[in-house]
Amino acid sequence: MFHRFFNWRTALSVIAIAIVTGTIFYSQYLANKIAADERQKVETWVEAEKFLISSPPDTDTRLVSAIIINNNDIPIIGVNEAGSIIHYINLDSASVNRDTGYLHQKVRQFKNQHEPIVYIDPLNGKKDLYYYGSSTLLQEVRYYPLVQLLIVALFIVFALYAMATRNRSVQNQLWAGMAKETAHQLGTPVTSLQGWVAMLKEDPYNEKMAAELAKDVDRLQLVSDRFSKIGSTPKLEEKDLLVQIGNMVDYIRRRSPEKVQFIINAGNAQTIPIKISASLFDWVIENLLKNALDAMGGKGVITIDITQTTEQVQIDVNDTGRGITSANMNSVFKPGFTTKKRGWGLGLTLSRRIIQQYHKGQLFVKSSEAGKGTTFRIILQKSAG
Structure with a gap:
């Protein structure tokens, strides 16, 4: 029975680990796929932005305008060869206005996240770099496994605590039961011995023996009293x-x-x-x-x-x-x-x-x-x- 329970517990643990591991790998797969799609989206946005700036006045720009407008979740910062900010979108305007170094701080942050999109102007050969961050969706997908692991860890801690509390309660009940049963078993012979000691005291020749026996009987009574108090207040x-x-x-x-x-x-x-x-x-x-x-x-x-x-x-x-x-x-x-x-x-x-x-x-x-x-x-x- 114990081995069967142990095998079931082991099997469930292996299944739980497999599910968590599979979820982590699948989440990583989704994150990489979304990241690739977002890079393609940023590249398209950069091309549309440059086309909109350099196109003649009579050019139909509805498609490129739609591409630019539809990017409302990926933060992008454009930087020229001199390192000056030439454009940015999807960033907190209040932070930009309040902190002059906010955009450059974001540029350093985005450098650690993705390789920049490089655009070289075909007319003058000037090079602009477009740094971008992760969308909210990508961040959620990447952090989801960590949240899941945290939840699983909390569940495991709670389960272990519950098991420990239950085992401690069972252990306390077992000790209390054993102690009370010991006190109960001692009660009858101790009472009988007290009667025999009382009878011995009636004979003057047994007075010394009775006194010593009385000490041992009192000791047994004390032990019985101690055990009877275990499990009660x-x-x-x-x-x-x-x-x-x-x-x-x-x-x-x-x-x-x-x-x-x-x-x-x-x-x-x-x-x-x-x-x-x-x-x-x-x-x-x-x-x-x-x-x-x-x-x-x-x-x-x-x-x-x-x-x-x-x-x-x-x-x-x-x-x-x-x-x-x-x-x-x-x-x-x-x-x-x-x-x-x-x-x-x-x-x-x-x-x-x-x-x-x-x-x-x-x-x-x-x-x-x-x-x-x-x-x-x-x-x-x-x-x-």
């Missing part, structure tokens, strides 16, 4: 950003090797109130910290720099790991991209979506250098939500 509540980040760092620190050092720099700030979805924002920080740990291989320093202005808060998560190669720099947020042996490559993708779609902020790679580390930056607007 979470409620943003005012939280202290320093407390949220501090709690997440403490959680990751307890599960990290001893050779990993965590540093939080918030300047002189004692509290930073901001509206966020706490569980989803914690998920983003957790993903960034886990990626930093993986990049450092069990030792190094993770630094979180928090700065704020009156309008926004910036959070830089910096590690001293292996860094991101230039080849992978544009792929780190793409679904399925991962350099790990395990994982689906959705952590950073979901993190960016959480920050951009739900918190109206930004998440991007601020800087990265191979062998020295990477810095991810989060920007949150204080007025978000």
Whole structure:
């Protein structure tokens, strides 16, 4: 089915290219034919003009006068051997009267368009040159392929944009569906585990075990809650950003090797109130910290720099790991991209979506250098939500 669709799409593309190419060549053929006809018309006009000037008074000039009058679309300028303008037609009279150099400018323009018509007076041998431009019809025929290409290009851009938007919408629906199904599947066993933990707490001998199990069950409940919020609009509540980040760092620190050092720099700030979805924002920080740990291989320093202005808060998560190669720099947020042996490559993708779609902020790679580390930056607007 896919190959059939691909073949149809390829065939339609080839047909479209063939039509456009054929139109361009045919338009060029018409333009050359019209240009040849117009040159013949100008030559005839020049002969008629000279005949009208030099003919005896009693000569019948109705035909040559008709030839001269009927040329109302091709601009012509006559120049003598001295370079002086001797005649012109079908040009803007207002421009001629306003600008003394207008006609000579047109002569230079016409030189680039056509070879001049040369007329040699049979009586005195003087030579006059007649320069002419293209008619409106010829210009339209010549520019028609460019207009057509522009229209086709705009259509292609619009089609690609529509396809990209549709694919992104389908992708978002798929992610949301998978997330909600995951939350649904976790709901039943988590509820059951909560019941078992409650039963264990009733026995004093199991109190310590029950407390540890309760932590894991709460963790599962948090994961379920995170997935259930994907695809819906979470409620943003005012939280202290320093407390949220501090709690997440403490959680990751307890599960990290001893050779990993965590540093939080918030300047002189004692509290930073901001509206966020706490569980989803914690998920983003957790993903960034886990990626930093993986990049450092069990030792190094993770630094979180928090700065704020009156309008926004910036959070830089910096590690001293292996860094991101230039080849992978544009792929780190793409679904399925991962350099790990395990994982689906959705952590950073979901993190960016959480920050951009739900918190109206930004998440991007601020800087990265191979062998020295990477810095991810989060920007949150204080007025978000």
